[in-house]
Amino acid sequence: MFGVPVSSVAQKTTSHKVVLPFYGYAAASLFAAALLILANSAAFTGHYFHPRILAITHILALGWATMIILGASHQLVPILVEGSLYSEKLAMASFILAGLGIPLLSYGFYYFEMGWPAKWGGRLVVLAILCYLINLFKSISRGKQDNVHALFVFTAGLWLFITAFFGLVLVYNFTYTLLSEDTLHYLPLHAHTGILGWFLLLVMGVASRLIPMFLISKYRNPRLLWLIYLLINTALLGFFFLYLSTVLINLIFIPALMVLAAVFLFIYYCYRAYQARLRKRVDPQVRISLFSVGLLALPWMLLLILIGLLLRNGGEQTSLALAYGFLVFFGWITAIILGMTFKTLPFIVWNKTYHHLAGIGRTPNPKDLFHDGIFRVMVLAYLAGLIFFTAGILAVQLFLLQAGAVLLLGTAAMYNWNVFKLLFHKKPVT
Numbered sequence: 564m565f566g567v568p569v570s571s572v573a574q575k576t577t578s579h580k581v582v583l584p585f586y587g588y589a590a591a592s593l594f595a596a597a598l599l600i601l602a603n604s605a606a607f608t609g610h611y612f613h614p615r616i617l618a619i620t621h622i623l624a625l626g627w628a629t630m631i632i633l634g635a636s637h638q639l640v641p642i643l644v645e646g647s648l649y650s651e652k653l654a655m656a657s658f659i660l661a662g663l664g665i666p667l668l669s670y671g672f673y674y675f676e677m678g679w680p681a682k683w684g685g686r687l688v689v690l691a692i693l694c695y696l697i698n699l700f701k702s703i704s705r706g707k708q709d710n711v712h713a714l715f716v717f718t719a720g721l722w723l724f725i726t727a728f729f730g731l732v733l734v735y736n737f738t739y740t741l742l743s744e745d746t747l748h749y750l751p752l753h754a755h756t757g758i759l760g761w762f763l764l765l766v767m768g769v770a771s772r773l774i775p776m777f778l779i780s781k782y783r784n785p786r787l788l789w790l791i792y793l794l795i796n797t798a799l800l801g802f803f804f805l806y807l808s809t810v811l812i813n814l815i816f817i818p819a820l821m822v823l824a825a826v827f828l829f830i831y832y833c834y835r836a837y838q839a840r841l842r843k844r845v846d847p848q849v850r851i852s853l854f855s856v857g858l859l860a861l862p863w864m865l866l867l868i869l870i871g872l873l874l875r876n877g878g879e880q881t882s883l884a885l886a887y888g889f890l891v892f893f894g895w896i897t898a899i900i901l902g903m904t905f906k907t908l909p910f911i912v913w914n915k916t917y918h919h920l921a922g923i924g925r926t927p928n929p930k931d932l933f934h935d936g937i938f939r940v941m942v943l944a945y946l947a948g949l950i951f952f953t954a955g956i957l958a959v960q961l962f963l964l965q966a967g968a969v970l971l972l973g974t975a976a977m978y979n980w981n982v983f984k985l986l987f988h989k990k991p992v993t
Contacts, residue, residue, distance in 0.1 A: 577637050577638045577641060577647075577648045577651060577654070578651055579911055579912075579914070579915040580651075581634075581637055581648075581651045581654045581655060581658075582634050582635065582637055582638050582911060583634075583911065583912075583915075583986055584634070584658055585630050585631055585633055585634020585635070585637075585658060586631060586634055586635075586904070586908055586982060586986065587982065587983070587986055588626065588630050588658070588662055589626065589627050589628075589630040589631035589634070589900075590978060590979045590982040590983065591626075591979070592622055592623075592625075592626030592627040592630065592665070593623075593626075593627045593897075593975045593978060593979070594972075594975040594976065594978075594979050595622055595626070596619050596622040596623045596626070596627060596975075597968070597971045597972040597974070597975035597976075598972060598975075599615070599618065599619050599622070599673075600619055600952075600968045600971060600972075601965070601968035601969060601971075601972050603615040603616075603619070604955075604961060604964040604965045604968050605961055605964075607885060607889075607952075607955070607956055607964055608959050608961060608964070609881070610881050611881060611884050611885050611888060612747055612750065614672055614673055614674065614675040615673060616885075617672040617673075618669045618670075618672040618673035620888065620892065621665070621668055621669050621672060622665070622669050623892040623893065623897075624757060624892060625661070625665045625668070625669075625688065626665045626666075626669070627892075627897075627900075628762065628892070628896050628897075628900065629661075629723070629761075630658075630661060630662075630665075631900055631904070632765060633657060633658070633661070633695055634658070635907065636699075636716060636765075636769070637651075637654045637698070638911070639716075639769065640699060640702050640703065640713065640716060641702060641706070643706075643710060643712050643713045643716070643772070644702065644703050644706025644710075644713055645706060646702060646705055646706035647702070648698065648702050649697075649698050649701035649702040649705070650698055650701070653694045653695075653697060653698040654694075654695075654698060656691070656694045657691045657692070657694040657695040657698070658691075659691075660687045660688070660690045660691035660694065661687070661688055661691035661692075663687050664683070664684045664685070664686070664687025664688040664690075664691060665684065665688060666684070667680045667681070667683050667684030667687065668680070668681055668684030668685055668688060668734075669684070670684070671684055671734070677734060677737040677738055678738070681734050682731075682734055682735065685727070685730060685731035685734045686731065688727050688730075688731075689724070689727045689728055689731055692720075692723055692724050692727050693724065695720060695723075696720045696721065696723075696724050699716065699717055699720050700717065703716075703717055710785075711768070711785050711788045711789055711792065712768050712769065712771065712772045712788075714768075714792065715764055715765065715767065715768020715769070715771075715788075715792060716765060716768055716769065718760075718764060718792070718796065719760065719761050719762075719764040719765035719768065720761075720765075721760075722756055722757075722759075722760025722761050722764065722799070723757070723760070723761040725756055725760070726753060726756040726757040726760065726761055729749075729752070729753050729756065730753050733746045733749055733750070733753055734746075736749075751806065752802075752803065752806055752807075754888075755799070755802060756799065758891055759795060759798065759799045759802075759822060760795075760796075760799050762891075762896055763795060763822070763825075764792070764795055764796070766895075766896070766899060767788075767791060767795070767825075767829050768788075768792075770833070770852070770856070770899065771788055771829070771832055771833075773903070774833055774836055774849070774852065774853070774856075775836040775839075777849050777852075777906055778836055778837060778840035778841075778842060778845065778849065779840060779841040779842040780836040780837070780839045780840040780841065781839055781841070782832075782835050782836040782838070782839040784832060784835070787828060787831075787832055788832070790825075790828065791825045791828050791829055791832075794821050794822070794824055794825035794828070795821075795822060795825050797818075797821060798818035798819075798821035798822045798825070799818070801817060801818040801821070802815065802818040802819075805817070805818065813874055815870060815874075816867065816870045816871070816874070819863070819866055819867050819870055820867070822863055822866075823860070823863045823864065823867065826859050826860050826863050827860065829856070829859070830856055830857065830859065830860065833853065833856045837853065846906075846930075847902075847935075847938065847939060847942065848902045848903070848905045848906040848938075849902065849906060850902070851898055851899075851901055851902035851942055852898070852899050852902030852903055852906070853902075854898055854902075855894075855895045855896075855898030855899035855902065856895075856899075858890075858894050858895040858898055859895045861890055861894065861895075862887050862890040862891045862894060862895065865883060865886060865887045865890065866887055868883065869883050869884060869887060882956055882957055882959060883957070885956045886953055886956045886957050889952065889953060889956060890953060893949060893952070893971065894949060894953075897945070898945070901941070901942065901945060901974075901978065904978075904982065905933055905938055905981065908933075908982065908985050909929035909930060909932045909933060909985060910929050912929070912932055912985045912986070912988050913926070913927075913929040913932060916988060916989070916990050917990065932984075932985055932988055933981040933984055933985050934980070934981055934984065937977050937980060937981055938977075938981060940977060941973075941974050941977035941978055941981070944970045944971075944973045944974045944977065945970075945971070945974040947967075947970050948967045948968070948969075948970030948971035948973070948974055949967070949971075950967070951963050951964075951966045951967030951970060952964055952967025952968060952970075952971060953967070954967075955967055
């Protein structure tokens with residue numbers, strides 16, 4: 564999802580052999596999830612605790628978003644700390660373990676088989692994240708630079724491990740009584756540990772570094788980033804405490820307000836970076852990433868509405884809950900990945916193929932390594948698909964869901980076409 568320009572990676576970049584497989588796996592996972600969404604559109608008219616929806620959610624969360632973040636952060640962290648990645652072998656181990664575990668776990672959810680497929684899938688994913696976390700800690704601890712961005716990334720990694728380990732406990736809770744309540748009761752804790760602790764913290768920490776970089780903006784405000792960091796982590800800890808409390812549960816809107824405050828502060832940070840940019844023309848890849856920043860506020864406002872209705876009426880709002888989850892995974896997370904992929908992956912491929920020729924021969928521009936026209940059509944299909952599918956969830960209309968699913972599948976197909984065009988790019992024979 565994230566990367567850095569060639570000028571920054573030339574000396575400290577991790578080998579492309581470590582980074583690129585994550586991109587390919589993530590692209591294939593996006594296509595698989597979109598295909599399953601189309602095949603199971605009717606499931607989105609019911610409850611979110613549905614085997615098909617659970618499987619699709621984990622393919623999007625782990626196979627799509629997490630895999631691309633893991634791969635790209637192996638390249639980015641050394642740049643943040645002005646050091647090198649501790650171990651490329653650990654990075655490859657995390658890829659192999661997660662690559663094997665995610666399909667097993669997804670299969671277990673899809674057919675609601677909580678035996679060996681789901682359990683082994685969960686174990687392998689936890690081991691993969693442990694490898695990543697050790698690599699991250701070692702890389703940061705021996706780096707030359709300590710900064711708030713690196714702390715965002717490491718803390719997000721810790722929350723990811725907690726999310727995965729707790730998820731494995733919930734899988735076991737289907738067949739063994741490990742917890743006092745059933746798995747469904749703890750699902751909001753598991754989901755929001757991942758959404759807030761892993762995705763939101765990671766995206767904010769890294770995007771606050773990369774968006775000014777790609778805008779060529781001089782805006783920096785570490786104090787604001789520290790405030791955002793504290794708000795998110797305090798909100799998540801508060802959410803755990805209040806959710807598990809039978810007395811203070813009515814105060815659960817407070818952590819949600821804290822997260823919303825952090826979101827608006829982050830939007831303000833990006834807006835100030837946009838205002839202070841030196842490059843007035845903003846390319847389409849950065850525009851879709853900036854759009855994702857604005858889109859970030861939508862699911863959290865929806866979450867506040869959900870909490871308000873829950874506290875007032877006491878009943879579940881399944882359509883709103885589904886829309887909230889969909890806007891998180893296929894909304895702001897997917898939007899920023901779609902933009903950043905084609906801002907960063909071309910640089911990685913260019914660096915692999917043409918870096919040795921820089922200054923001594925003609926080389927293509929990194930942006931010429933993928934098809935810009937397909938990228939632009941992909942963005943239009945994505946926006947239309949997001950609107951149709953979200954409307955279908957809220958209106959409980961299968962036709963809208965299917966129309967949105969077709970557009971999202973088209974988005975995934977075009978994304979894959981461009982990604983694999985980049986991954987298989989070779990220097991022309993002269």
